[in-house]
Amino acid sequence: MSASVIEPTSSRRAARQEDGNRPALKVEGLWKIFGPKADKILGTPDAQLSRKELQSKTGCLAAVKDVSFEVARGEVFVVMGLSGSGKSTLVRLLTRLIEPSAGTVTIDGEDVTQASKTKLRTLRRNHMAMVFQQFGLLPHRKVIDNVAYGLEVRGEGKAARLARAQEMVDLVGLSGYERSFPDQLSGGMQQRVGLARALAVDPEVLLFDEPFSALDPLIRRDMQNEVCRLHEEVGKTMIFITHDLQEALKLGDRILIMRDGEIVQIGTPAEVVANPADDYVRDFVSEVPRSHVLTLRYVVRPPRPGEELDGPVMQADRIVRDAAQQVLRSSQPVRVFDGEDFLGVVDDDDILRVVVAEEAP
Amino acid sequence: MSTVTSARERKAGPAVKPPASSTEARSASVLSTLRRQWRRTLLVAVVLLWVVLWAVLHGTQTLEIGGADKTDVHLWLNSVRDAFDSARTNSAFFEYVVQPITDGVNGLVTFLQSLFSQGTATRPVPQVGWLGVVALLAWLTFTFAGIRSMILVAVCVLLFGFFGYWQQSIDTLIVTFVTVVLCAVVGLPLGIWMARSKRASSVLTPVLDLMQTLPSFAYLAPLALVFGIGPAAAIVTTIIYSLPPLVRITEHGIRNVSPTTLEAVTSMGGTAWQTLVKVQLPMARRTIVVGINQCTMAALSMATIAALINGPGLGQPVLQSLQSLDVGGAFVSGLAIVLMAVMLDRTTTAASERSVVAARFQKRSRSGLMPGPKRRVTIVTIGAVLAGVAVYLSHSYLALAQFPASPDLGSPLASAVSNATQWVVNTFAGFTGWLKDTVTAALVDPLQSLLAQAPWWVMVIVLLGVALALGGLRAAAVTVVCEAVILGTGLWNESMKTLATTLVATLLVIVAAMALGVWMGRSKIVDSAIRPILDALQTIPSFVYLVPALALFGPTRFTAIIAAFCYGVPIATKLVADGIRGVSPVTVEASESMGTTSWQMISKVQLPMSRSAVVLAANQGLLYVLSMVVVGGLVGGGGLGYLVVAGFSQSQLFGKGLAAGIAITALGVMLDRITKYTAARLGRD
Incomplete structure (x- = not known):
């Protein structure tokens, strides 16, 4: 697939995945087992036990089990799971806020897991930044000083860091609140401060730990749009933890679904919805409006004999909902291409089957 | 309804009747019930055994010794004292460790006294006279706590003078100030260390526990032995007493900094030092200032008791009046202490509130949003100039240096109080006498007889059994050690008498605390009405509680019980109320x-769910009561407290007093551990 011929709506995603050979983040065989003598379990057959069996046998909790994945530069990678699935532990392992039991994490070519204390501090100061569910702001500092904190600890001069912090405050739309204290702001605004603080250090990778779970639904939607907008503007690699499938589908280029510390499926939103890996995922995505997620690739069919092949042309990664009107308006079936390759056709029936199927009980 | 019931009864009838062959099964089930309820069974068995053995054996093997009798241990302790006295001049440890500390602290206190409170050989009045001191204090309070605190301080300090206790009041302030500064120097780093290191915390926490469990009376004598009587020993005792709250609250404040914030800061790569200075300390500032406040109040309380080892200050006149049963004099000096407590409490609280506000607005003023602070700076500067002028004037003119003898409020107030007390005592003699006699006859005498008249080995077993039943194995282990220590001091009988008095007062405290606490826990209005009173009572130094009790009931055991009751109720009530509220x-x-x-709610829901809080209240009540009961030795309380007091005044009884101090400690540790473990067990179940 070459980026130049893809439709503009989806070129961003594809371009990101293609850009640069080195992944922004690479995780290999990551484990975390909590409990007494947790180290001794790894490498024994016990490690293969299910979480429940392990806990009743040894009293240890396998929070993250043998997780590997790669995140491309500029990608928004969502880790989704219910509470207790190990997703919050996973994101903390990435910056060693929790020490992994085994495995490696490489950010921007640097091995985080092997880094010395000083090296780790440098990595944290320069290469990654995190946004927390409970904000984690410093209540005794003004907004501007909160945003500048990361620059302050890495020793930047006062004038420079305040200027940079002001830029970030403006970027997240908090202009005018620089001199407020966190407790004078609403939850959504406090999280904007958290966002600005993370962006201020200009990290390679932004980590979000359920950043919007503590917010009201309307404000949550605003903040999701804000993240989309910021991603357009600054193009950072983002690892986004959530328990909300809608949020995952909305933001994610790819989604990792976790259960009991293990990976169940990794894929694009459309893959996950169209081909759930197991019943657990199927159950999860059953309520999702499929037309909002599926692309034409998943509804395309070979042309029937005698079908006219002179209808309009569309690319395979166009979302069904976006394509629907045009397909329905056209009297001929739409021809679907993946780049230059002809995949098949889509007609009114194919579209309606996706749209109407989700109405069915 | 009735038919249903009868039907059920009929149906249940045959099932309840056990088959004839199952007597074995029944006895087995009784055994298993006993095993399940072994605590209760053990408790009942121990009490039965105790009463039976007491009935048969009472009056024998009680280990009672006469007031002037001394055992070998006491004589040996006397010789230890003599050894210490001679070691002071010819031991390296004393010469290079103890003596420099003693001299340093004494020198500092003497220097401050010569500055602010007492004349010296060369100058009959202090360097800074009363006007200068008032002006300085007022200026300091204004700067750190605001204008209202300043008025309070000025009025209080002037009142001290008019009461006739100018010099003693300033001495007390000096001792409290020096103590708090030393506590801060030692305590803040310790608290920070404990918050950051689990190991430090687990090593130091038991030490702090012990420092707080020890009744202050117990360590007066040993410290006087090491540091000699005077300001140095007084300040060291005061530090021991007031350091733990500061360290604990500092640790708590830093530990309680939101973990999310800490995680956020760590994820940004802050060093440990940056995290401490930029995040933890600022976020814990308010809590730490509360710790300073607690430390100050404790220091004031202990500084007055340190009068017993010749610590300077307001404790001296209280002590003299108590010992000569001069209620009027004790009242006035006691009132001065209470005023000082209120003054210090209000001022430090106001200062802490201001520090938080100031931190927010100071920086804003730079951007011109708040013009206020600039004006304040001007006022503070003018105030400093005025205070400087006042200091100079009071240094130069005798009239402004020596506090004027008139108007004298102290003497008329003292005689008025004496007369009023006389009137009250005469008028209500019937009631107070009846109360005293009833409680003594119904509770104190029987319990004291049970405890002190039973043979010693019976009591050893009884206490052990109770500890095992209530607190479990660890409590029993501590009890064995403490019993051995008490037996070793040769004061078993006196200890049992003190224990009896303590238990009676604690029982009264628990009853009152449960009633008041439940009431407060269930009603916000009652809580907001009563809590300030309890807070106020808690700021009053323990010494002062003896004064009204002495006035009403004269020098008896009952006086100590009443004082201990009043001292223990506030803390216990608050704990119960918080427990009920926490449901x-x-x-x-x-x-x-x-x-x-309502009653079902209290008895079936609220009390059971807050039972560990209730036991904790009992624990705190016990410790407060014990410390007061021994101080009650000053006013006829008898028991171990009297021996401690006697040890201070009579040289040949020193060893016995020291032994009594050790016995008090053992008693305190034993009671504390039993109740603590009980509370922990109830909290777990």
Whole structure:
């Protein structure tokens, strides 16, 4: 697939995945087992036990089990799971806020897991930044000083860091609140401060730990749009933890679904919805409006004999909902291409089957 | 309804009747019930055994010794004292460690006294006279706590003078100030260290526990032995007493900094030092200032008791009046202490509130949003100039240096109080006498007889059994050690008498605390009405509680019980109230929806769910009561406290007093551990 011929709506995603050979983040065989003598379990057959069996046998909790994945530069990678699935532990392992039991994490070519204390501090100061569910702001500092904190600890001069912090405050739309204290702001605004603080250090990778779970639904939607907008503007690699499938589908280029510390499926939103890996995922995505997620690739069919092949042309990664009107308006079936390759056709029936199927009980 | 019941009874009838062959099964089931309820069984068995053995054997093997009798241990302790006295001049440890500390502290206190409170050989009045001191204090309070505190301080300090206790008041302030500064120097780093290192915390926490469990009376003598009587020993005792709250609260404040914030800061790569200075300390500032406040109040309380080892200050006149049963004099000096407590409490609280506000607005003023602070700076500067002028004037003119003898409020107030007390005592003699006699006859005498008249080995077993039943194995282990220590001091009988008095007062405290605490826990209005009173009572130094008790009941055991009761009730009540309040509102709502009456709510939901808080209240009540009961030795309380007091005044009884101090400690540790472990067990179940 070459980026130049893809439709503009989806070129961003594809371009990101293609850009640069080195992944922004690479995780290999990551484990975390909590409990007494947790180290001794790894490498024994016990490690293969299910979480429940392990806990009743040894009293240890396998929070993250043998997780590997790669995140491309500029990608928004969502880790989704219910509470207790190990997703919050996973994101903390990435910056060693929790020490992994085994495995490696490489950010921007640097091995985080092997880094010395000083090296780790440098990595944290320069290469990654995190946004927390409970904000984690410093209540005794003004907004501007909160945003500048990361620059302050890495020793930047006062004038420079305040200027940079002001830029970030403006970027997240908090202009005018620089001199407020966190407790004078609403939850959504406090999280904007958290966002600005993370962006201020200009990290390679932004980590979000359920950043919007503590917010009201309307404000949550605003903040999701804000993240989309910021991603357009600054193009950072983002690892986004959530328990909300809608949020995952909305933001994610790819989604990792976790259960009991293990990976169940990794894929694009459309893959996950169209081909759930197991019943657990199927159950999860059953309520999702499929037309909002599926692309034409998943509804395309070979042309029937005698079908006219002179209808309009569309690319395979166009979302069904976006394509629907045009397909329905056209009297001929739409021809679907993946780049230059002809995949098949889509007609009114194919579209309606996706749209109407989700109405069915 | 009745038919249903009868039907059920009929149906149940045959099932309840056991088959004839199952007597074995029944006895087995009784055994298993006993095993399940072994605590209760053991408790009942121990009490029965105790009463039976007491009935048969009472009056024998009680280990009672006469007031002037001394055992070998006491004589040996006397010789230890003599050894210490001679070691002071010819031991390296004393010469290079103890003596420099003693001299340093004494020198500092003497220097401050010569500055602010007492004349010296070369100058009959202090360097800074009363006007200068008042002006300085007022200026300091204004700068750190605001204008209202300044007025309070000025009025209080002037009142001290008019009461006739100018010099003693300033001495007390000096001792308290020096103590708090030393506590801060030692305590803040310790608290920070404990918050950051689990190991430090687990090593130091028991030490702090011990420092707080020890009744202050117990360590007066040993410290006087090491540092000699005077300001140095007084300040060291005061530090021991007031350091733990500061360290604990500092640790708590830093530990309680939101973990999310800490995680956020760590994720940004802050060093440990940056995290401490930029995040933890600023976020814990308010809590730490509360710690300073607690430390100050404790220091004031202990500084007055340190009068017993010749510590300078307001404790001296209270002590003299108590010992000569001069209620009027004790009242006036006691009132001065209370005023000082109120003054220090209000001022430090106001200062802490201001520090938080100031931190927010100081920086804003730079951007011109708040013009206020600039004006304040001007006022503070003018105030400093005025205070400087006042200091100079009071240094130069005798009239402004020596506090004027008139108007004298102290003497008329003292005689008025004496007369009023006389009147009250005469008028209500019937009631107070009846109360005293009833409680003594109904509670104190029987319990004291049970405890002190039973043979010593019976009591050893009884205490052990109770400890095992209530607190479990660890409590029993501590009890064995403490019993051995008490037996070793040769004061078993006196200890049992003190224990009896303590238990009676604690029982009264628990009854009162449960009633008041439940009431407060259930009603916000009652809580907001009573809590300030309890807070105020808690700021009053323990010494002062003896004064009204002495006035009403004269020098008896009962006086100590009443004083201990008043001293223990506030803390215990607050703990019960907090426990009741802490019961999940959802549970309360759920049981309310099922039609629970108020009494059912209290007895079936609120008290059971807060039982560990109630036991904790009993624990704190016990410790407060014990420390007061021994101080009650000053006013005829008898028991171990009297021996401690006698040890200070009579040289040949020193060893016995020291032994009494050790016995008090053992008693305190034993009672504390038993109740602590009980509370922990109840909290777990």
